[in-house]
Amino acid sequence: MNTQQFIPKILQKSTDNFSFTWKTPSNIALVKYWGKTDPQIPKNASISFTLSNSHTITTIDFTPKNDSDSQEEISFELFFEGKKKEDFKPKIAKFFDRIKAYCPYVLTYNMVISSENSFPHSSGIASSASGMSAIAMCLMSLEKSLTETEMKPDFINQKASFLARLGSGSASRSIEGPLVVWGTHPEIEESSDLFGVPFPYQVHEVFQNYQDAILLVDKGEKQVSSTVGHDLMHNHPFADQRFHQANENLTKISKILQHGDIDSFINLVESEALSLHAMMLTSNPYFILMKPNTLEIINAIWRYRNETGSKICFTLDAGANVHALYPQNESEKVLQFIEDELSSFCQKNQYICDVVGLGAVKL
Ligand code: PMV
Numbered sequence: 256m257n258t259q260q261f262i263p264k265i266l267q268k269s270t271d272n273f274s275f276t277w278k279t280p281s282n283i284a285l286v287k288y289w290g291k292t293d294p295q296i297p298k299n300a301s302i303s304f305t306l307s308n309s310h311t312i313t314t315i316d317f318t319p320k321n322d323s324d325s326q327e328e329i330s331f332e333l334f335f336e337g338k339k340k341e342d343f344k345p346k347i348a349k350f351f352d353r354i355k356a357y358c359p360y361v362l363t364y365n366m367v368i369s370s371e372n373s374f375p376h377s378s379g380i381a382s383s384a385s386g387m388s389a390i391a392m393c394l395m396s397l398e399k400s401l402t403e404t405e406m407k408p409d410f411i412n413q414k415a416s417f418l419a420r421l422g423s424g425s426a427s428r429s430i431e432g433p434l435v436v437w438g439t440h441p442e443i444e445e446s447s448d449l450f451g452v453p454f455p456y457q458v459h460e461v462f463q464n465y466q467d468a469i470l471l472v473d474k475g476e477k478q479v480s481s482t483v484g485h486d487l488m489h490n491h492p493f494a495d496q497r498f499h500q501a502n503e504n505l506t507k508i509s510k511i512l513q514h515g516d517i518d519s520f521i522n523l524v525e526s527e528a529l530s531l532h533a534m535m536l537t538s539n540p541y542f543i544l545m546k547p548n549t550l551e552i553i554n555a556i557w558r559y560r561n562e563t564g565s566k567i568c569f570t571l572d573a574g575a576n577v578h579a580l581y582p583q584n585e586s587e588k589v590l591q592f593i594e595d596e597l598s599s600f601c602q603k604n605q606y607i608c609d610v611v612g613l614g615a616v617k618l
Pocket of ligand 1: 283284286287288289301383423424425426481482485531572573
């Protein structure tokens with residue numbers, strides 16, 4: 256695997272201050288990533304829809320260090336929604352430590368990172384995905400400003416995804432859209448364990464502008480972090496079968512997306528969600544992230560689909576919230592169904608209406 260390509264060669268010395276702001280989205284996996292080896296190498300390939308309304312906006316202000324400042328230590332302040340956030344710092348410090356070989360310029364600046372999310376932190380919506388991808392894009396903007404030769408947009412996106420992955424695996428899929436594959440897979444051209452790539456084939460029109468209503472069953476902090484969950488896939492009795500199943504499902508979903516086979520999509524996506532949670536139920540120690548209302552919503556979706564012939568389906572992240580996925584032409588009816596029958600299972604009746612999007616935007 257060629258990580259050398261991401262080590263910058265000629266960088267200008269600059270005494271200028273820089274400031275960059277990026278808005279980057281969350282994503283929802285259709286084939287799930289669960290299990291990895293160091294450093295953030297996935298055990299199977301995954302694919303996600305990039306979202307748009309669930310996003311992070313991050314600004315990084317870069318001020319060159321003085322000669323008296325240590326050039327060996329990373330220096331940064333972190334503000335989240337306007338407040339200093341000391342408890343988020345260790346995760347970001349670890350991230351900078353992992354990427355400094357690829358972004359040596361981070362050692363030469365004092366950085367102030369200011370971030371805000373459009374959704375609640377640790378709600379099961381992948382806040383680390385949008386958060387890490389936003390930082391990665393800000394770093395790439397700085398690298399572009401410091402690089403004498405031209406940097407191609409494809410390289411910028413690829414390296415941003417590579418950096419974001421080192422912060423949080425699923426963040427590698429939050430740079431571009433509308434569908435991104437991460438993890439080497441024989442049937443996806445150019446796919447890599449190092450970074451996400453846009454799904455390279457023409458997608459059938461039924462999957463254009465796909466809708467995702469995120470039903471917020473539980474907005475509290477998760478009891479088990481995804482880091483712990485990934486770790487529990489080591490020595491898991493079903494690990495090998497699961498990695499094999501996920502790679503096979505990626506082969507299948509690639510065809511489904513191209514042919515517009517929505518019934519097979521429903522079957523595969525729901526099976527993936529339940530397989531992910533089955534891994535949690537059968538880990539040692541075992542754990543359950545679904546809540547009673549998660550199951551109420553799943554059952555209501557199945558009932559509604561049987562009664563109406565709707566193509567709505569559900570998927571789950573590593574949390575209790577339910578993502579209800581449906582084609583755009585069903586929006587009006589499905590939103591009525593959510594309001595009438597699902598919102599009462601959400602905390603404070605809250606849900607987020609999202610739609611598939613195209614990825615990071617510079618502000
Ligand atoms: O990126 P992480 O380490 O938070 O893992 C995310 C794992 C899932 O969201 C459950 C699945 C996925 O592929 O996004």
